[in-house]
Amino acid sequence: MSDTNSRIAEIVNGNDVVLFMKGTPLFPQCGFSSRAIAILDHLGVDYASVDVLQDMEIRQGIKAFSDWPTIPQLYVKGEFVGGSDIMMEMFEAGELQQLMTEAEVKPAA
């Protein structure tokens, strides 16, 4: 468990923007993950993604990591931002773009 936690912490701290999701950005395996990817693509930011379906430890561990029961989960600069509902609310309010700008996130290559 603590091993999984440190693996997750490493991923979260090693990437400015990282989405834990089901599937990949090209082939999301769940509607909520698909929506999260659409938002990130629309923002045009550079992001990493982790397919939790490929790693059962991370799939379970990520839920405890942020006391958040569902996937996808977005992290920016090591901070948990939210799941797809919060991403959508923040996106519609212009807050997600603002967060990315303030965090000086790189644009997508």
Add this chain to the structure above:
Amino acid sequence: MGMAADDIAAMIKAALPDAEVTITDLAGDGDHYAAHVVSAAFAGKSRVAQHQLVYRALGGRMGGELHALQLTTALPT
């Protein structure tokens, strides 16, 4: 599988008695819901903390038998 809309609303209200809960069955299949929860308990809390309050009210069902619940939270106006 799945939960009835009334059960979801009842669990949220048990934890947040002042809550106004609106549940929409998105696909008509008793499995994909949207919940809008309005409660004074959300005052001063981040969006993440507001959603965590609701998830806690659902007692671990979120992500399990309730796999597809779109959630929005708001303060009473």
